[in-house]
Amino acid sequence: MASLGSADRRAFALKINRHSSAEIRKHFGGNHGLHHSRTNSNASATVWLTVPQTYDAVEPLDLEEFFMSQLKSGDSALMQEFGDFPDDDLKVEQVEKECRTIRHSVPEDGVELDPHVRDCIKSYTQPWLVSHNLAFLVLSCLFLPLPCVFILFNSSPPGHDMTLTPALILSLLQVKSPTLATLTDDSGHTLTSSDFNLRCLTPDKRVEGLLAFSSHEELDRLNQETRQGNRHPELFALYPPPDEEDTVEIRPVPDCPREHIGERVMIRCQSIKFEIEIEPIFATMALYDLKEKKKISENFYCDLNSEQFKNFLKNHTDHIDPSSTAKSAIFSITYPSTDIYLVIKIEKVLQQGEISDCVDPYVTLRECDSGKNKDKIEKLRNQADSFCQRLGRYRMPFAWATVNIMEVISSATLERDITDSENTKGGKSSSIDRRGLPRRNSERYSTIDEPFCNVSGFKPATITISTIIKQEGDRLSDEDLLKSLTEMKKPQKRIKTIPGTIKLDMSPVNDTPTSCLSTELIPLKPVAEKSTRLIKEVLEFPSSEVYVPHNIYRNLLYVYPQRLNFVNRLTSARNITIKIQFMSGEDPGSAMCVIFGKSSGPEFLSEVYTPVTYHNKSPDFYEEVKIALPARLTERHHLLFTFFHISCQQKQNQSGSCETLIGYSWLPILNIDRLQTGQYCLPIILERLPVNYSLHTPEVPPVKWMEGHKGLFNLEIQAVSSVHTQDNHLERFFTLCHALEGGVTFPVRIREEKIPENKLEHELKLSIIALSSSSLEALVLSLHRVLDKLFTLIMQPMVIAGQTANLAQIAFESVVSIINSLHNSQELIRDQLGRNSLLATYLYWVFRLPDPPRDMQNPVPSAESRYSTMGRATAATVGSMLLQSRIRSSSNPDIPGPHNSAEDDEVKNILSHASSYTQNTFVFFLLQQFHEELALQMVVSTGVCRENAYKYAWFFFELLVKSMAQHVSQLDKYNIPRRSRFSDRFKDDITTIVSVVTEVEQAEKVNISLAFFLYDLMSLMDRGFVFHLINVNNYIPPDSVSMPTLISMRLEFLRILCSHEHYLNLSLFFSSPASAPASPCPSISSQSSGSCSFQEQQRILALFELSPEFKQQHYLTGLLLTELSAALDMESEGYGSTRRSINAIYSLLCAHDLDHRCIKPEVRAKVAALYLPLVGIIIESTNYLDFTVSDSRSGKNKSGGPDDDLENVPPINQSVAMAIAGNPFNTLGRNALLSMQGKSIATLAADTSRHLLVCFLWVMKNADGNLIQRWTIDMPPSQLNKLLELLTICISCFEYRVFCTISVLFFFFSCSVFIYHTGTDRTMGQREVLRWRKDLTQWRQTNDRQDKTKAELDQEALISGNLATESNLIVLDLLETIVQAVPLADCKDSVVGGVLKVLLHSLTCSQSTTFLSHTFSTLRALVVKFGDLLFEEEAEQCADLCQKVLQYCSSPVDENRSQACATLYLIMRYSYSNNFSRVKMQVTMSLASLVGKSSDFQEEYLRRSLRTILAYAEEDTEMQNTQLPSQVDELLRNLNSILSDTVKMREFQEDPEMLMDLMYRIAKGYQTSPDLRLTWLQNMAEKHNNRKCYTESAMCLVHAAALVAEYLSMLEDHKYLPVGSVTFQNISPNVLEESAVSDDILSPDEDGVCSGRYFTESGLVGLLEQAAELFSNGGLYEAVNEVYKIIIPILEAHRDFRKLASTHDKLQRAFDNIIQKGHKRMFGTYFRVGFYGAKFGDLDEREFIYKEPGITHLPEISHRLENFYSQCFGDDTLVMIKDSTPVDRKQLNPNKAYIQITYVEPFFDDYEMKDRLTNFEKNFNLRRFMYTTPFTKSGRPRGELNEQYKRKTILTTMHAFPYVKTRINVIQKEEFDLTPIEVAIEDMQKKTRELAVATHREQPDAKMLQMLLQGSVGATVNQGPLEVAQVFLNEIPADPKLFRHHNKLRLCFKEFIMRCGEAVEKNKHLIASDQKEYQQELKKNYNRLRENLRPMLERKIPELYKPIIRPRLENR
DSSP states (O other), X not given: OOSSOHHHHHHHHHHXXXXXXHHHHHHHSGGGTTEEEEEOTTOSSEEEEEOOGGGOOOOOOOHHHHHHHHHHSSOOHHHHHHTSOOGGGEEEEEEOOOOSBSSOOOOOXXXXXXXXXXXXXXXXXXXXXXXXXXXXXXXXXXXXXXXXXXXXXXXXXXTOOOOOOHHHHHHHHXXXXXXXXXXXXXXXXXXXXXXXXXXXXXXXXXXXXXXOOSSHHHHHHXXXXXXXXXXXXXXXXXXXXXXXXXXXXXXXXXXXXXXXOOEEEEEEEEEEEESSOOSOEEEEEEEXXXXXXXXXXXXXXXXXXXXXXXXXXXXXXXXXXXXXXXXXXXXXXXXXXXXXXXXXXXXXXXXXXXXXXXXXXXXXXXXTSOHHHHHHXXXXXXXXXXXXXXXXXXXXXXXXXXXXXXXXXXXXXXXXXXXXXXXXXHSOOHHHHTTTOOOOOSHHHHTSOHXXXXXXXXXXXXXXXXXXXXXXXXXXXXXXXXXXHHHHHSTTOOOOEESEEEEEEEEEOSSOOSSEEOTTSOBBSSOOSSOOOOEEEOOBOOSSOOOOOOOSOOEEEEEEEXXXXXXXXXXXXXXXXXXXXXXXXXXXXXXXXXXXXXXXXXXXXXOEEOOOOTTBSSOBOOOOEEXXXXXXXXXXXXXXXXXXXXXXXXXXXXXXXXXXXXXXXXXXSEEXXXXXXXXXXXXXXXXXXXXXXXXXXXXXXXXXXXXXXXXXXXXXXXXEESSOOOOHHHHHXXXXXXXXTSOOOSSEEETTEEEOGGGHHHHHHHXXXXXXXXXXXXXXXXHHHHHHHHHHHHHSOEEETTEXXXXXXXXXXXXXXXXXXXHHOTTSOBOTTSOBHHHHHIIIIIOOOOOOOGGGSOSSXXXXXXXXXXXXXXXXXXXXXXXXXXXXXXXXTTSOOOTTOHHHHHHXXXXXXXXXXXXXXXXXXXHHHHHHHHHHHHHHOOHHHHHHHHHTHXXXXXXXXXXXXXXXXXXXXXXXXXXXXXOHHHHHHHHHHHHHHTTSXXXXXXXXXHHHHHXXXXXXXXXXXXXXXXXXXXXXXXXXXXXXXXXXXXXXXXXXXXXXXXXHHHTTGGGSOOSTTSOSSTTSOOOOTTOOOHHHHHHHHHXXXXXXXXXXXXXXXXXXXXXXXXXXXXXXGTOOOHHHHHHHHHHHHHHHHTOGGGOSHHHXXXXXXXXXXXHHHHHHTGGGOOOGGGGGOTTOOOOOOOOSOGGGOOOXXXXXXXXXXXXXXXXOTTXXXXXXXXXXXXXXXXXXXXXXXXHHHXXXXXXXXXXXXXXXXXXXXXXXXXXXXXXXXXXXXXXXXXXXXXXXXXXXXXXXXXXXXXXXXXXXXXXXXXXXXXTTOOOOSSOOOOOOOHHHHXXXXXXXXXXXXXXHHHHHHHHHHHHHTGGGOSOHHHHHHHHHHHHHHHHHSXXXXXXXXXXXXXXXXXXXXHHHHHHHHOHHHHHHHHHHHHHHHTOXXXXXXHHHHHHHHHHHHHHTTTTHHHXXXXXXXXXXXXXXHOSSOOHHHHHHHHHHHHHHHHHOGGGTTSXXXXXXXXXXXXXXXXXXXXXXXXXXXXXXXXXXXXXXXXXXXXXXXHHHHHHHHHHXXXXXXXXXXXXXXHHHHHHHHHHHHHHHHHHOOOTTSOOGGGGGGGTOGGGGGGGGOOTTTOOTTSTTTTOSTTSSHHHHHHHHHHHHHHHHHTTOHHHHHHHHHHHHHHHHHTTOHHHHHHHHHHXXXXXXXXXXXXXXOOOOEEEEEEEESGGGGGGTTEXXXXXXXXXXXXXXXXXXXXXXXXHHHOTTTEEEEOSOSOOOGGGSOTTSEEEEEEEEEEOOOHHHHTTOOSTTGGGSSEXXXXXXXXXXXXXXXXXXXXXOEEEXXXXXXXXXXXXXXXXXXXXXXXXXXXXXXHHHHHHHHXXXXXXXXXXXXXXXXXXXXXXXXXXXXXXXXXXOHHHHHHHHTSSOXXXXXXXXXXXXXXXXXXXXXXXXXXXXXXXXXXXXXXXXXXXXXXXXXXXXXXXXXXXXXXXXXXXXXXXHHHHHHHHO
């Protein structure tokens, strides 16, 4: 409670919290610079936040005044059409409640009800009251999935056949298998330049009107008209929808309150069959949760008896209601668990005998047995009939069965097909019906296995239960049943069973079936048309609390008799039953027919009997008695229990009743006006019931009691009631509230106490305080009614005992407390905005302003009257209440209102408008008062209440809004202006609330709620006032909030506000300048559009800037763009807010684009003008954009080469280098890479960049063209360059990605996809738009789903294709706008060059035919208008242009080819006069590059294009008198000859060596044309790089660099430049072949020769840097050093120290690699390959050395070649020669092809080895190779040692390896033979070397050493050293010619023995202790070998030394 008095508190609030907006702004505005400081009242320190300058406060316009002035001004057409809010923006309407049953389950009319019951019924039946803010509805619709209509339009002209046939599609997808038919067959079929004439082809259709224009302006106009046709109006309809993670502006509509239903399962009882059928049996089904030890459903009764057995009981059945014949029941399960059991209890008619006796025949007899049993069965049947006739109304327990239904569901779910599960997901599941269900969030439920939770998605199953268990008479209670279930789970538990089966069908229930009854037996919707068997819903008793407020009237009572104890009773009472009745009085006729019947009987009964346990004096019961409680209960209502003994056997002379009365007991239903529930133990009376017994409890009357008044009868009573709260606090509160409303007599009795009128206020306050002490479940169940009552107390001043009661404050505090409790509960769920779902539901659907006091309205007010005709009241009442309401506050009546305030004037003003509605005035002021009182309570609240009220401010905000909406809905009837709708005092309170909310500690959490509050206020209040609230909030950062959090809060806040349906109006979009001459805001006088003054230029540029004037005029837009600008500025600080800023604007523009009100172009231009500052922001932020999205294309390398200033290029990575190597014509794939050097690296994610760019494109698409043109004219060149750079990025970002389905290829290759609107009326809901459908595709930029269907892929492709086309066309429109302004620009050349760059870049990307057609038109216009400029100044781009156009000349699509041909001819035509030679060279080089690079190039299309160009030349009448036609003819012939090489290259596509040979031959053919040779060398480099032959690729680039060096040395004489190709010979001697270029052959000055970008110093450096990179990739680090030796002098001469640093860094890495990798590097492996046979054509009898990767074995290359040539010739034709012996041509089959492959090693002479010391040197610049062939004289390859010869073959190649090819011709072969002794000498030398190396290694390898020793000194080595010595050294040879060899071998052995000794000693130091014996064995073998060899080694040949020594002495 507040310590201050109410009046003081109000005054205090007025003093403290009332700051004017101006004061706040003045204090926190821009005067404080960058630092805003605020003192936190809770801390002594001051918190300082750095706020960006862009956050400077701007005072918003007074919106209402502006609207009025605009309406009065002449320029108001658009304003009136679209400006002010429509009438239906806010709608308060009643929505009828959806009732599941055909009628509400309420008491019948005519019954007088208690006020509480009446309130309940009204609450459950009155319509919902919904306040629709249409802004929200429309916004929500914008992102709903819409149906799509796709129409494919062929881009070809009408009547023109589409050329894309299925065969063509397949040809595009397939790669033909290689064939060598042209070599093996007649080669005359090959197309060559000599035998193919272009003129024999038919040209393509020419472009109409190619030269039919009279001026440049007309050409531009024609192009623009064509370009604007068939355009898609809505760009965002093609773009993936916004990410839902960021959509804070979508406020979820709470689910409509509905009755709680769990997961539903239908169980149908098919049959219950025993072995014998002798009597009727009855089934009762219910669910039990074993884990919770609880019964979780009511009983369902089922009768499956045959008509025969039903007739046994007809005497006891009055009639059978259809509802009692149901065999199917729907069970509900809220908390699925693994231990839920369906228990089926079976009863039979009572008969004489124990249960065991009754069961015995079922166990022992069989219906199918022989005739002896038939008599017994018939006898039993007759006995049963007899018992039924006499005892038919009594039952006895018989048996029971059970099944774990969750196991059934689990197995049915696992068995289910995938398609079934998908279908189920698609259907409406029961979870949809109960999606508002807040389930428990505790650990108990989080551990449930997933399969068991899928109750609604299993496959229907049939259950057969064969275990039917005999019921034990002493185990009948539920406790016993649960114990039995637990025991059954244990293994090997023996159970007594009865033979029989129970069959059940179980299926999930998704939709309520027809013919279904509720638990109250009211038919459910839908009702069956035909009468079918009914289905009953079974009421669930959830195993734990369910927090769903009551929504329907339900008033049921369940009575459970449990136990009776007659053990001490000395009577014969043993077969005991209890008759249960619900009595309304004491008369026997007062038994009410409210007890629900069982199966096959009436629906309702007045009495029921419990089953009988035979001869049991203390029976247990399991009966469930279900009672429909009357709506009005009195003290006379009670339950009456009558106890009987049943005589089973009729005694002689006894014809009367079988019942013997034992006694009575009773239980009053009400105990002190409260429903009695719980456990009871009642005594039993033995006499007649006393008079008025029902008014007392059974303990009171003085009568004869059994066992002296001892409790003998146990029972339990449970209520399922939405009327009786069963909570003391709630009952007390409701009772006192109804007492307050009148109609009661004092004192009021509540339970034990009586409350007089003077204490009512005090007790009511206590009860209000105690509300929060209620149990959570009880509070939630009655939540709606509790809140309704509290709000009534807040609003209405209550008069108690003549005094006005002050209850508003305490009621408000109670509301806050309840809201706090609900939010703090872990059991209740919240939505994504953190709102408690129960409260959100209440506010949206339930809350309505409280009714006026009953004496102030009609006796029976209708629900409609409040919102249509208004309730009427008497004049006297109106007068008194009006006076009271104006001079007293309900919060504190002591505060008098000022009599002459402005508010009174306002009231008089309003009343003057409403004089005819005098009788409605009370309701009017009542409606007005609630929101004011609520706001006041929020303002004056203190302490914990205040803290919690603002912590959960969302609730009070929405409450305020809904009450204000109801208020306004009434005011609108009087046409009250916005400013007069609410009082100034209320506005003051709102201002205070908003300022307080921003200061609370939970400001971050309340932020979104506040935004939605202000959002709603804009539809209700003075909009200028709301803007001031936004202004105050927007510039006061809360204390202790970090900057990232603050930015995030502001973004969410603004995003919500900007999502308002009338955001455009609020931003005054209609006042934005949509055309060039207009001024940015009305305050600036507009000037003449004809003057191009500096001021106007500045004004145009200012439109694209975020100026203070803009921010003031367009307030919300200015705030949002300010956030984006600030976020981009702070992006480098890592706040990460940019993505959210961009997404906010992106969502906003998306909403505009799809808004049906923005269809008109003039409206769109106005809207786009609103976002012109966004364009400026984006252009300044290009350095943040990530445009790498363009590089993700597979199969195409779009990375570009270096720009003009190649010296500034950073070190190029491998992929970029190879792109340059393969493409000398910079295709601008990432041209921006170079122009952005020195800027910040990209910090935005690719998808965020894409969002920002699509916003830019949208503005450009819709903005006024003249305005854009003026802007491009006026902008500085640097800004224009940035704009062009941005357009390049846009093209890359929105490139079309090809999807791999056949149907999609139609789009890519020949079709344009346009959108077809099905309706002419383009209003929302009446048109179908092609757009992303979230129900089909969950689109993400990184789309990971791999299981998409073909339809999904096709749809994505179509939409993506549309997006690519439209976004590129927008870029093209802007480029045209820029170009058309060129004559007015100062820097014409740079503008045209920049535009051309962007256009060429667009041609490198995948594009649709539509876009290509328009692009070629634009290119042709450029050529026509600026031909001289292009061909002279833009030489580099001229090359690019030629290449791109030529590439499209080979397109398989007719339209693309046709456009490209027309463009290429125009290039030739307009370059003829001055630069034709350059164009010819560029076209020729382009074709050479195209042919060399493209693997899928199709020459037949290009030939047709060449023929078309020839046709253009022949048909051009103006040029017939010039040399142009003949020059074109000559050029085309040259191109045709180049194409001929293409055919051969195509044939050898799969034979890389042959392909490289052919390309090498073509390159060699261009020895005299450096440009073309360079092109082919680069083509070869790319091919090698693709095969990972990096060394050969590098060599191609070294050759290219040498070619450039030759040219440069002729042109310039600089010492730092290489002297031609000679300088390169250290890299490779092969390079000298490039020195063929000389002055005799070539003149560098000739026009068009050596004009490419590589024939420059920077081009040379670029080539060499790529070569170095490739050498490094190939592991030849020494070559890297040689390359950089040439580069470094050039860099030093240019003082390029950055590059020098990078170069030396790379050199260091290269040297480090040499040191680290050492001998581990693997170089090439070499093989000799010989081809033999006429089949090989030119290859016949030619030998090559093939270079293969490092570790390549002979079988690998053999397999590769065999596979390839087998495909060419067939397996039968090709023969692989397995050995290396010389091939005898005569022995070969002429019809076969032979290949011989031999491994060869590099061969060096001894003198060469002195210079080749390192491993690299032994593997670089190799020309000689050797292989050996063993043979014997007899012809065998192998023989004995003394007959084994060896032939050495040395091959010399034409060039040194590595070269530009991987195979080189053998040009020389040398052979020499070794004799057997020479072979032995070579072998022994080799062994000796190996031993020496292994012994003297720095880190010896013990295993290797031991292996060598074993092969040298081992005792059992075949043909080992000892055998060699014995063969060749045992005797001195007879032939003196062998003396030298003999001696040399002897010396070899001496060295060999010495090395063996060293090795043995070395091994001794290396072995472990366990190898000592092995060492001894080695030593022993070594000694033996040395001893055996000693005689032979010491024997010398005397003759040998004499002739040798003497000549040496003489020589000396």
